[in-house]
Amino acid sequence: MGIIKTKNLVYNYIKRDEEEKIEEVSEAVKNVSLDIKEGEFVAVLGHNGSGKSTLAKHMNALLLPTEGTIWIGGKDSLEEDNLWDIRQTAGMVFQNPDNQIIASVVEEDVGFGPENIGVPTDEIWKRVDECLKAVGMSAYRTHSPNRLSGGQKQRVAIAGVMAMEPKCIVLDEPTAMLDPNGRREVIRTVMELNEKKGITVILITHYMEEVIHADRIIVMDEGEIVMEGAPEEIFSRVEELKKYRLDVPQVTELAYELRKKGVPMRPCILTVEEFVTEIMDTYRKHSE
Amino acid sequence: MMRDITLGQYYPVQSPVHKLDPRTKLFGTLVLIAALFAADNLFCYILAAVFLFGTIRLSRVPVKHIVKGLKPVIFLLLFSVVFNLFLTSGEVLVQFWVFKITREGLSRSGMMAVRLIFLVMGTSLLTFTTTPNQLTDGLERSLRFLKVVRVPVHEIAMMMSIALRFIPILVEETDKIMKAQMARGADFESGGLIKKAKAMIPLLVPLFISAFRRASDLAMAMEARCYHGGEGRTKMKPLRYAAGDRAAYLVLLGFLLCIILLKIFL
Amino acid sequence: MAIILEHVEYKYSEGTPMETDALHDVNLEIQDGEFIGLIGHTGSGKSTLIQHLNGLMRATSGDIRYNGSSIYAEGFSMKELRSKVGLVFQYPEHQLFEVDVFTDVCFGPKNQGLSKEETEERAKEALSLVGIGESYYKKSPFELSGGEKRRVAIAGVLAMKPEVLILDEPTAGLDPKGRDEILGQVVRLHREQGMTVILVSHSMEDVAKYVDRIMVMNHGELVFNDMPKAVFAHYKELEQMGLAAPQVTYIAHALKDAGFPMKTDVITVEEAEEAILCTLGKEREK
Numbered sequence: 085m086g087i088i089k090t091k092n093l094v095y096n097y098i099k100r101d102e103e104e105k106i107e108e109v110s111e112a113v114k115n116v117s118l119d120i121k122e123g124e125f126v127a128v129l130g131h132n133g134s135g136k137s138t139l140a141k142h143m144n145a146l147l148l149p150t151e152g153t154i155w156i157g158g159k160d161s162l163e164e165d166n167l168w169d170i171r172q173t174a175g176m177v178f179q180n181p182d183n184q185i186i187a188s189v190v191e192e193d194v195g196f197g198p199e200n201i202g203v204p205t206d207e208i209w210k211r212v213d214e215c216l217k218a219v220g221m222s223a224y225r226t227h228s229p230n231r232l233s234g235g236q237k238q239r240v241a242i243a244g245v246m247a248m249e250p251k252c253i254v255l256d257e258p259t260a261m262l263d264p265n266g267r268r269e270v271i272r273t274v275m276e277l278n279e280k281k282g283i284t285v286i287l288i289t290h291y292m293e294e295v296i297h298a299d300r301i302i303v304m305d306e307g308e309i310v311m312e313g314a315p316e317e318i319f320s321r322v323e324e325l326k327k328y329r330l331d332v333p334q335v336t337e338l339a340y341e342l343r344k345k346g347v348p349m350r351p352c353i354l355t356v357e358e359f360v361t362e363i364m365d366t367y368r369k370h371s372e
Numbered sequence: 373m374m375r376d377i378t379l380g381q382y383y384p385v386q387s388p389v390h391k392l393d394p395r396t397k398l399f400g401t402l403v404l405i406a407a408l409f410a411a412d413n414l415f416c417y418i419l420a421a422v423f424l425f426g427t428i429r430l431s432r433v434p435v436k437h438i439v440k441g442l443k444p445v446i447f448l449l450l451f452s453v454v455f456n457l458f459l460t461s462g463e464v465l466v467q468f469w470v471f472k473i474t475r476e477g478l479s480r481s482g483m484m485a486v487r488l489i490f491l492v493m494g495t496s497l498l499t500f501t502t503t504p505n506q507l508t509d510g511l512e513r514s515l516r517f518l519k520v521v522r523v524p525v526h527e528i529a530m531m532m533s534i535a536l537r538f539i540p541i542l543v544e545e546t547d548k549i550m551k552a553q554m555a556r557g558a559d560f561e562s563g564g565l566i567k568k569a570k571a572m573i574p575l576l577v578p579l580f581i582s583a584f585r586r587a588s589d590l591a592m593a594m595e596a597r598c599y600h601g602g603e604g605r606t607k608m609k610p611l612r613y614a615a616g617d618r619a620a621y622l623v624l625l626g627f628l629l630c631i632i633l634l635k636i637f638l
Numbered sequence: 639m640a641i642i643l644e645h646v647e648y649k650y651s652e653g654t655p656m657e658t659d660a661l662h663d664v665n666l667e668i669q670d671g672e673f674i675g676l677i678g679h680t681g682s683g684k685s686t687l688i689q690h691l692n693g694l695m696r697a698t699s700g701d702i703r704y705n706g707s708s709i710y711a712e713g714f715s716m717k718e719l720r721s722k723v724g725l726v727f728q729y730p731e732h733q734l735f736e737v738d739v740f741t742d743v744c745f746g747p748k749n750q751g752l753s754k755e756e757t758e759e760r761a762k763e764a765l766s767l768v769g770i771g772e773s774y775y776k777k778s779p780f781e782l783s784g785g786e787k788r789r790v791a792i793a794g795v796l797a798m799k800p801e802v803l804i805l806d807e808p809t810a811g812l813d814p815k816g817r818d819e820i821l822g823q824v825v826r827l828h829r830e831q832g833m834t835v836i837l838v839s840h841s842m843e844d845v846a847k848y849v850d851r852i853m854v855m856n857h858g859e860l861v862f863n864d865m866p867k868a869v870f871a872h873y874k875e876l877e878q879m880g881l882a883a884p885q886v887t888y889i890a891h892a893l894k895d896a897g898f899p900m901k902t903d904v905i906t907v908e909e910a911e912e913a914i915l916c917t918l919g920k921e922r923e924k
Contacts, residue, residue, distance in 0.1 A: 131813040132784055144596050168598055176596040179811075183589035186597075188505055188537045195608035197597040208608045230540050233680060244597065260811050263680050263840045265880050290813040329815035334843060334885040334907055341911050347918060356885070360892045363914065367898055370921040545732075551694050552733040555725040556794055557717060557749030574745065577735035581780070 085158055087252050087284050088120040088143055088174065092152035095138050112138040114307040115152070120286065122251065125278045127295035128288045130304035131329050136288050139304070140256045143286065144176040157251060172201060174252040175245030179260050181237035182229075190232075190240050191216065191225040197248040208247075215243040218281070219273050235266025239273055246277070252284035253277070259291060267291065292319075293333045296354045303328060320352035335359050383500040388616060389431035390501045394510025396617045396624075397498050400427075403624045404494040407631045408487050415634050417486055423627050424490055424497075433500045441496040442489065449488050456481035504536040513611050526602030534590070542583060549578050641668040641691060641723070641802065646700035648686055648858075660858045661686055661697070668802070668836070673828050675845035675866070676838045678855030679880035684838055687855060688804050691836075692723040721750050724800030728807050730791035731784070739765070739782070739790050740775040746798040757797075764797035765790070767831070768823050785816030789823065796827075802834040803827065809841070821848065846870065846884045846905035854881070867903045886910040 095113040098106055113135045120126050130136045141147040142154050145161040157173035159166040175197075178184045187193035191212050198208045216222045219239040229237055238258050245253055255274065259267040271287075271294050278285045287295065295301055301318045303311035305328045311318055318325070322332055322340040332340070339353035339362070348366055353359045389397070407420055428435060442449075462476030499507070512529035519525055550560065553574045560571050648661040661683050668674060678684040689695040690702060693709055693716040702709050709719055727733070736742035743761040752760065765775070768789040774782070779790055788808070795803070805824065809817040825848055828835045839845050845852060845866065852869040854862035856879040862869045870876070873883035873891075883905070890902040890910060900917045904910040 131815045146592060146596060168600075171596060171598045176593075178589065178593055178596075180586075180589055182541055183586045184593035186534065186537065186590070186594060188503075188533065192505065192608060196594075196599075199606050199608055200598040200600065202604045202606050204606060205608060205610055208606065212608070229537070248597065264882065265679060329813070329818075331814040335889060338886060338889065338907050338910050338914075341907065342914060345911070345915060347915070356889050356892050359889055360896050360898075363893060363898060364896050366918065367921065370918060548727065549733055551689070552725075552727045552730065554694060555692060555720055555727070556733075556746040557721055557798065558745075559717070559749070574733070574735050578733050581735075582732060 086119045086121045090154045094151035096150045125285045125299045127298040134304040135307035145170045175250035177255040179257040185229045194243045211247045215246040219243045234262040235269035254286045316352040387432040394506040453481045508533045642703045644701045646697045662858045674836045675849035675852045682855040683858035684855045721798040723802045724795040726805045731787035734779040760797045764793040768793045804836040806838045842884045
C-alpha cells in the first residue's frame with residue numbers, strides 16, 4: 085500500500101435549511117480510487133469546483149469520507165484514534181498565505197506545529213533551523229510575516245509543515261494568489277523537498293506549467309478522476325485538456341498546432357529545449 | 373493613516389530591560405502602579421521618579437519617544453488637573469468669580485498629574501520593551517493559577533496573540549475596502565452622524581465577512597498542524613528566569629519597601 | 639479626450655519602511671478607446687499609479703489632466719472623476735455587501751445621485767454586460783462561484799458608466815475557465831462599447847494577446863511605454879525587473895540562436911506558428 089490510498093472515496097456536501105432538514109446534497113468527490121507511492125510527486129489538476137480541494141482535505145483528515153475509505157500511512161481516517169498520526173504523516177499547505185501563519189514572528193510560526201505535538205524545546209529549535217534553511221528563509225527568521233512577500237509567506241508555511249517531519253505534504257493551490265515570481269519560488273522549494281528529502285508531494289493547482297516536472301498528473305472534473313498519467317502522456321492530449329477547461333503551456337500548444345498542420349513532431353513537447361530540438365531536426369531534413 | 377499608530381509598540385533595541393523575563397516586567401509594572409497609588413508625599417514621588425527614569429535609562433528607549441506616548445491621554449490629564457485644581461477646598465490662594473484655587477488644590481492636582489504621567493510612562497515602557505508575544509506568554513504563565521477556577525488561560529493567551537497578528541492585516545484590509553467603495557462613489561466623510569454611520573455599512577459588512585473567512589481558514593490551518601489546545605503542548609521559547617531577573621526582583625522589592633517606609637515615617 | 643500625467647511624483651510619508659510603492663516623474667497619455675496593459679512586479683508602483691488616475695491618491699507633485707482640466711484644480715469634482723474613471727480593485731468580490739446581486743450593483747449609480755428608475759436601468763445593463771442573467775438578481779452575492787462573484791463586482795463599477803475602466807489583476811486567483819470568461823468580457827467591453835481599458839496583469843501571455851500598448855513600471859518609474867512587440871523585444875531587461883516575455887518569444891529567440899531563420903518579434907502562439915510554417919515552407923520549396 086502506498087503512503088496515500090483511497091478506495092471508492094465519496095464525499096457529499098450537505099446543505100441544510102434552518103430546521104436542519106436536508107435541502108441539497110452535492111457530490112464533491114465521486115468514487116475516487118488512487119494510490120500514491122512514497123516519494124512520488126503527484127499533481128492534481130482541475131478547475132474550481134472539480135473536487136480537487138475536497139479530495140486534498142481528506143488526505144489530512146480535515147474532511148472524512150461519506151463513503152469509501154482513505155488510508156494515510158496505512159491508517160484509516162475514519163478511526164478517530166488515528167487523527168493525530170494522520171496529520172503528522174501528511175502536512176497541508178493552503179491557498180491564502182496570510183490565513184495560515186499563526187505567530188507574529190517567522191521562527192515562532194515554524195515552531196507552532198512541533199509545539200502542538202509536544203516536541204522538546206531543544207529539538208524544536210533544531211527543526212526550526214533546519215526547516216527554515218530548507219526553504220531558504222533563514223535570513224528572515226525574526227521578521228514579522230506581515231512584511232514578507234506572498235512567495236516568502238508560503239515558504240514559511242511550508243517550513244511550518246516540514247517542522248512536523250511529515251512523510252507527505254499536500255499543497256492546496258499554494259500559488260493561486262501569488263505573482264509569477266512568488267509562484268516560481270514556491271514550486272522550486274517544493275521540488276527540492278521532493279528531490280532532496282524524498283518527501284511525497286501532492287500539488288493541487290490549475291497552473292499547468294507547474295506540473296511538467298511531476299511524476300504523475302491526475303486531472304479531476306466534476307468530482308471524478310478523468311485523466312491520469314505521466315506529464316508527457318497527459319500533455320499530448322491537448323484537445324481533452326481543453327475540454328476540461330485547462331490550459332496547456334504555450335510551447336505545448338504551439339507544438340500541437342504545428343503537428344496538426346503536418347509538421348513532424350513528437351506528440352508531447354513540454355519545454356522550449358525539446359521544441360527547438362524537434363524543429364531543428366525537421367529543418368535540417370528539409371534543407372538536406 | 374491608521375498605519376501610524378505608535379501607542380505601545382515594541383521598540384526594538386538591545387538592553388538589560390528588554391532581556392528581562394516578561395513576568396518580571398509585569399511584576400515591575402504592578403509595583404510601580406502600587407507605589408504611585410500609595411505615594412502621598414514628595415519623597416515618595418522623588419523615589420518613584422528615580423526608579424522610573426533609571427529604568428527608562430537602562431532600557432535605552434529615548435525619553436522623547438515615551439513622552440510621545442502621552443499624547444492620547446492628554447485630555448484625561450488636563451481634565452483631572454483642572455478638576456482637582458478648582459474643586460479642592462482649603463486655603464484660598466487666588467480667587468476670581470466663582471473659581472478659587474487653593475493651596476491643597478494646587479498640590480493635589482500637581483500630584484495627580486505626576487501620578488498619571490508616571491503611570492502612562494511606566495506601562496508604555498512595558499510594551500516598548502516587551503514584544504506582544506512575550507507579553508501574552510508572560511500573562512499566560514503568571515495567570516496559570518486561574519486554571520484551578522476553570523479560567524481558560526491558554527486559550528485566552530492564544531486568542532490574544534492571534535489578534536495581535538491579524539490587527540495589521542485587518543487594518544490594511546479596511547483601507548483597501550474603503551478605497552474600493554470610494555471608487556464606487558461611496559462617501560465616508562460628509563454628512564451628519566446618522567449618514568456617516570449608514571455609510572459605514574459598505575465597509576463593515578465586507579470587513580466582517582473577510583474576518584470570518586480568515587478565522588475559519590486559520591482554524592483549519594491550525595487543526596491541520598495538530599493544534600488541540602494547551603494540553604501536552606511544549607514551548608519553543610519557554611520562560612526562564614535569569615540572573616538579571618533575580619536582581620530585578622530584589623530592586624523591585626527594595627523599591628516597594630522604601631515607598632512603604634517613606635509612607636509610614638513621613 | 640484623454641488622461642494626461644505630467645511629472646507625477648508620489649512619496650510616502652516617513653515611517654512606513656515597508657512601502658516601496660512610490661512614483662518618480664511619471665509622464666504618460668491615455669487616449670480614448672485604447673486598450674492598455676500595465677505590467678510590473680509587485681511593489682513596482684503600478685497600484686499606486688492606477689489609484690492616482692481616479693483621484694484616490696493624490697500626487698505629491700506634478701499634474702494629472704482629465705479631458706483637458708487638471709483634477710487638482712479647485713472646484714474639480716473627484717466624485718465625478720471616480721465615476722468617469724472606474725477602478726476595479728484586486729479581488730473585487732471582497733467589497734460586495736448587499737443582500738442581493740442586483741442591489742449591490744445599484745450601489746454605484748445610487749451614489750451618483752441617479753433616480754431609482756435610472757439606477758435600476760444601469761444595474762440591469764451592467765449585469766448583462768458581464769453576462770449575469772436575471773435569474774441571479776435576487777441571489778445573495780455570497781452564494782455565487784468565485785468567477786461569478788467577480789463579474790458581479792465588475793458590474794458594480796460598470797453601472798456607473800465609466801469612460802475608462804481600470805482593472806487591477808482581474809483574473810488573480812481564478813482558474814483558466816474563470817480567467818477566460820473575465821478577459822472575454824473585458825475585450826467585448828472594449829470592442830463593443832468602445833471603452834478605454836487599462837489592464838493590470840501578471841500574465842504576459844494575456845497582455846500580449848489583448849492589448850494595443852504596454853506600460854511597464856519598475857521602482858516607481860515608467861520604463862517602457864510602447865506597442866507589445868516593441869516592449870517584449872526588451873525581454874532581457876524585463877527579466878531584470880522580475881518580469882518576462884511570453885513563452886513563444888523565448889521559443890523564437892531559441893530557434894533563431896539554433897540557426898533557424900525566423901523573425902523574433904512574435905508574441906502569440908498564432909504568430910509563432912505562422913512564422914515557423916513560413917520558414918519551413920520556404921525551405922521545402924528550395
